Amino acid sequence: MPKIVDPVERRQAVADAVLRVAAREGLEHASLRNVADEAGLAIGSVRHYFAGSSELMIFAMGELARRIEARIHTHAAALLDPAATGDRRERTLQLLAETLPLDAERREEAGVWLSFVTAARTRPELRGRLAKMQAGLDELVHRVLLETDRAGALTPGLDLTVETRRLSALLDGLTLQAVQHPLLVGPDELCAVLRHHLDSLAVARD
Amino acid sequence: MPKIVDPVERRQAVADAVLRVAAREGLEHASLRNVADEAGLAIGSVRHYFAGSSELMIFAMGELARRIEARIHTHAAALLDPAATGDRRERTLQLLAETLPLDAERREEAGVWLSFVTAARTRPELRGRLAKMQAGLDELVHRVLLETDRAGALTPGLDLTVETRRLSALLDGLTLQAVQHPLLVGPDELCAVLRHHLDSLAVARD
DNA sequence: GCCGTTATAGCACGGGCGGGCTAAATTCTT
DNA sequence: AAGAATTTAGCCCGCCCGTGCTATAACGGC
Structure with a gap:
């Protein structure tokens, strides 16, 4: 052989x-x-x-998606599953912040991912992985909101479908802006906006 | 001649x-x-x-930006400037909704714009127009929030810098998701999320 | 040592690309 | 009618592309 x-x-x-x-x-x-x-x-x-360039691109996109998902789910497991130590609010923030491009490396990853998203618009063979990625992120956001609600830390009466879309879109938008203008929208501002959004969903804690 | x-x-x-x-x-x-x-x-x-393909691309990008900005600013002038008729809240919603891809045509525009955004990541000559566009949108959002606040319709004590970034990112994220998954994130949901977000910023009215 | 299998290497073809450049057609001025 | 300015047309070059295909090198089982 x-x-x-x-x-x-x-x-x-x-x-x-x-x-x-x-x-x-x-x-x-x-x-x-x-x-x-x-x-x-x-x-x-x-x-x-x-077999060809198309297969290579699909595979590379899958690898990038796998890498991003792996990083997030590592934190998800560590921060969400156990009745762990530390402030629940803080843990939630850290988990969701993990989806944001807080450093140059993740900003590069996000930029390349955005390239694949754009390419998928005219290349159907890339759409499968794209949809899976987005569904995964949506589900993560939904689960986080559900957990928070179960813990009684959420303003009562919220429509979780709308809130999931809103938070998921906010994360996407922050990522997009950070990729576009890294200097204008830095890590601190990303975290501040996310923290503020989570606070706005939470019951008042005095 | x-x-x-x-x-x-x-x-x-x-x-x-x-x-x-x-x-x-x-x-x-x-x-x-x-x-x-x-x-x-x-x-x-x-x-x-x-002179060359680069100049053509820059010009085409500028044209697209001009077109999008023109559409928005038309509505901005009609809905923001005069002490016009109708519910202030409703007018604000309609103005900001104009930045979202609510129909197939605007979804196409947004998709192409996203292509330029992506291209700008590795083509510095496109960044100028890109930055101008984003700055314009940020400023519009900022002005809308300022006006709403001046009318006393905003929850007091909000940090307008953070709120501007949050709303601007939300609009970007909604646009991105609508371009990616037009069926999953349709016009109704876009409007519902935006309306809900604006409501969450407003003082209780009744 | 030999062979079959698999990895590596890369030639050759047809095609699309941007851009330098030339040439023709068009139309207003004189 | 003559001529100058401008628009239109497109040839041609070198480059890079994906891919079909062939040739060589490396290595384990026999």
Whole structure:
């Protein structure tokens, strides 16, 4: 048998190269040639693991989504599930803040993700993963609100469907603005707006 | 002297073709050739009015921005300036709702605009117009909140800086989600979320 | 040591791209 | 009628693209 290479690992390495090129030069420059160069491979090698550029893009998008979801769900598990220590309000804030681009690395990730979102508008093959991502985020937000409500920390009588959409859209919008104008909309302001929004949903605690 | 052609009009017609191609096939397909075809011109003609593709893109982006701003400011003048008729709350809602993609046409516009936003991440020459657009929207939101406050219709003690960012981000996020999932996030839900947000800022009335 | 399998490498083709450049058509002024 | 200015048209070059395809290299089982 041949050279020992873990094909899964290789595919991830190539997808990584896609994301690096997309972050640095834009998704439109993530061609097979550029990606192969970035990964230190020949173009033929890349094509050995991916049938074509379309499959590569779908996979790379999936990898990015997986990475983002993994980071969030790690915090979700740590902060949401156990009857953990610390202020519930503070924990909720930290969990949702994890979806925001609070540092340069996550801002880059968000920028590349936005590229995929934009590309999906005219490339149906990307829409599946996109919908899954958005559904996951919506569900997370919904669960957070539900939990908060169950703990009696939410203003009574709120329509959770509307509140979920509102909070989810707020997170998306903050992310979009932070990607567009990192200097104008910095981490502090992102957190302040999110904190203020959560406060506005909470029952008064004096 | 030569054939009589209004160069301003021509440039707008070509920019229009750019926007149509971008809406239909994505900004990456808005090449000089495709745009010339779409406009019913030869490639040489297009290049007579624009020095290169970069200039064309900047101009097209500017045209789109101008169009969006014009629509909003028309409503802004009609709904904000005069001590007009009708419920103040309702007028405010309608003004801000004008920034949302409530129908297919505006959804397309927003999608193309999102393409430019994404492109600007790796093309500095587009950032100028982008920043201007965002600043204009922020200022509009700020002014609306100021006016509402001046009329005494706002919960006292609000931090208008934070509220401006929050509302502006909410509008951006709603737009983004409506572009991504037009079926899931329809016009009714957009309006409902916006109305609810404005209500949450208002003093109780009854 | 040999072979089959798999990884790596990359040539070659057709096509789209931006842009330098030339040439023709058009139309107002003289 | 002649000529100058402007618009329209598009050839041609070099570059990058994806992909079909072939050739070589690496390595484990026999």
